[in-house]
Amino acid sequence: MSKYKLKHKEEGLKLYLEGNSFQDVATILQERHKFVPPLNKSTVRKWSDSMGWQELMQDVKHEVREVVKEKAIAKHVNRLDEVEEV
Secondary structure: OOOOOOHHHHHHHHHOOOOHHHHHHHHHHHHHHOOOOOOOOOHHHHHHHHHHHHHHHHHHHHHHHHHHHHHHHHHHHHHHEEEEEE
């Protein structure tokens, strides 16, 4: 039986998607859960590889880019409307 439960891996994924490195994820989870032996970044990397974290991160980055692009376009359209009013 694995000492790391799915909830730990999900917590690690959340931390990773928030922008933390594998080392940061390992450090944060170790501080929170006091694993024995300590959790290290290579274990977190294995989780990432087996669960597709990096692909998920690419999806998140793509979605963020699209939202930012849409907001920027809306902002410029609003400014152009203001200029036309003047």
